[in-house]
Amino acid sequence: MSSAPPDYPALPIPPDHPPVASSRIGLLVVNLGTPDGPDVASVKRYLLEFLSDRRVVEIPPIVWQPLLRGLILNTRPKRSAAAYAKVWMPEGSPLAVYTRRTAEAMQAHLGTGILVDWAMRYGNPSIADRLQAMKDAGCDRILLAPLYPQYSGATTATANDAAFAAMATMRWQPAVRTLPPYHDDPAYIDALKTSIERHLATLDFAPDLLVASFHGMPERTLHMGDPYHCQCRKTARLLSEAMGRDIAVTFQSRFGRAKWLEPATDATLEAMPEKGIASVAIFTPGFSADCLETLEEIAMEGRETFLAAGGKDFAYLPCLNADTEAITLYARLFSRELAGWWNTNGTII
Numbered sequence: 538m539s540s541a542p543p544d545y546p547a548l549p550i551p552p553d554h555p556p557v558a559s560s561r562i563g564l565l566v567v568n569l570g571t572p573d574g575p576d577v578a579s580v581k582r583y584l585l586e587f588l589s590d591r592r593v594v595e596i597p598p599i600v601w602q603p604l605l606r607g608l609i610l611n612t613r614p615k616r617s618a619a620a621y622a623k624v625w626m627p628e629g630s631p632l633a634v635y636t637r638r639t640a641e642a643m644q645a646h647l648g649t650g651i652l653v654d655w656a657m658r659y660g661n662p663s664i665a666d667r668l669q670a671m672k673d674a675g676c677d678r679i680l681l682a683p684l685y686p687q688y689s690g691a692t693t694a695t696a697n698d699a700a701f702a703a704m705a706t707m708r709w710q711p712a713v714r715t716l717p718p719y720h721d722d723p724a725y726i727d728a729l730k731t732s733i734e735r736h737l738a739t740l741d742f743a744p745d746l747l748v749a750s751f752h753g754m755p756e757r758t759l760h761m762g763d764p765y766h767c768q769c770r771k772t773a774r775l776l777s778e779a780m781g782r783d784i785a786v787t788f789q790s791r792f793g794r795a796k797w798l799e800p801a802t803d804a805t806l807e808a809m810p811e812k813g814i815a816s817v818a819i820f821t822p823g824f825s826a827d828c829l830e831t832l833e834e835i836a837m838e839g840r841e842t843f844l845a846a847g848g849k850d851f852a853y854l855p856c857l858n859a860d861t862e863a864i865t866l867y868a869r870l871f872s873r874e875l876a877g878w879w880n881t882n883g884t885i886i
């Protein structure tokens with residue numbers, strides 16, 4: 538006797554029943570966001586959305602909004618647009634270009650069983666728009682992957698908030714998983730080590746010191762329980778152990794008047810030559826993709842600061858971007874998070 542389950546007849550669908558899309562899995566790669574163009578109007582639009590996020594600026598809106606709209610948005614966009622113009626690529630903003638390339642490389646790697654797309658927390662393409670497109674394509678299970686190795690309320694949490702806010706408007710929500718921080722994942726540490734060593738091998742000098750510069754945060758976020766600072770420090774410690782050499786940790790991109798995490802990258806670079814450090818290689822492991830903060834603030838401004846203070850050799854080592862180390866890393870992280878939905882042999886469970 539066969540033990541195969543009986544074939545059930547297909548259920549009759551009433552003639553007025555709306556079409557039902559087939560079941561698919563989606564992977565939405567998310568990054569911070571960037572202006573549509575390196576012009577003042579685009580930067581102003583972007584900064585208004587970004588800096589109005591209460592996860593980013595934790596000052597009561599009644600105090601913050603007049604400052605933002607009256608002062609900051611009338612001064613900063615001009616300066617920031619000029620900075621964006623220096624790093625803009627033929628295909629667009631570096632952050633968007635590298636995030637899109639990452640999604641494309643992951644689509645090629647994972648195959649057609651998973652629909653891979655990308656979105657930005659601020660600006661375009663929006664998380665709400667791409668989630669809706671995934672749903673329209675039949676995705677009923679979606680892995681949201683904010684590409685921040687270290688968790689913070691101002692990055693990971695707000696990306697997830699935006700996705701859940703979009704889903705709040707959906708009658709039929711997909712099932713959603715979110716990528717946890719991966720600051721201490723051996724695959725991330727290994728990707729950083731391999732990438733850094735590959736770039737160090739191309740230099741014509743041996744740096745006296747390696748510097749890991751992370752994006753800063755107001756110091757009070759640490760005291761309010763944000764794990765970001767500790768996760769940055771842990772990444773640097775594990776990387777230093779893996780590479781068998783010292784790595785100095787600094788925090789960059791200070792914004793506003795409050796005290797930010799220290800030591801500051803710019804002040805540290807300026808002080809180094811006097812302390813006998815004549816050559817540095819600096820990298821930014823908290824950024825998954827190169828962007829204004831790495832290409833302009835570190836690779837250009839940081840270099841100028843260090844050399845003007847008497848430094849001799851300076852190298853900026855790129856982010857993981859969509860390089861092979863990144864694809865190996867994300868393949869590992871994403872297939873783990875997709876477990877139970879999808880097998881690495883490409884079959885949907």
Ligand SMILES: C=CC1=C(C)c2cc3[nH]c(cc4nc(cc5[nH]c(cc1n2)c(C)c5CCC(=O)O)C(CCC(=O)O)=C4C)c(C)c3C=C
Pocket residue numbers: 569570571572592593594613617630632685689691692752753754755790792823824827828829830
């Ligand atoms: C990688 C993690 C990031 C954290 C943490 C973060 C916190 C944070 N940022 C600001 C203010 C600004 N950040 C800006 C740009 C920017 N920030 C990140 C990442 C983190 N920010 C990225 C990837 C980028 C680059 C975007 C790009 O288009 O290339 C900017 C805008 C640029 C400028 O005008 O200087 C601001 C402003 C705050 C206040 C904050 C934590 C509270």
Ligand SMILES: [Fe+2]
Pocket residue numbers: 752790
């Ligand atoms: Fe930032």
Ligand SMILES: [Fe+2]
Pocket residue numbers: 790829830834
């Ligand atoms: Fe900056």
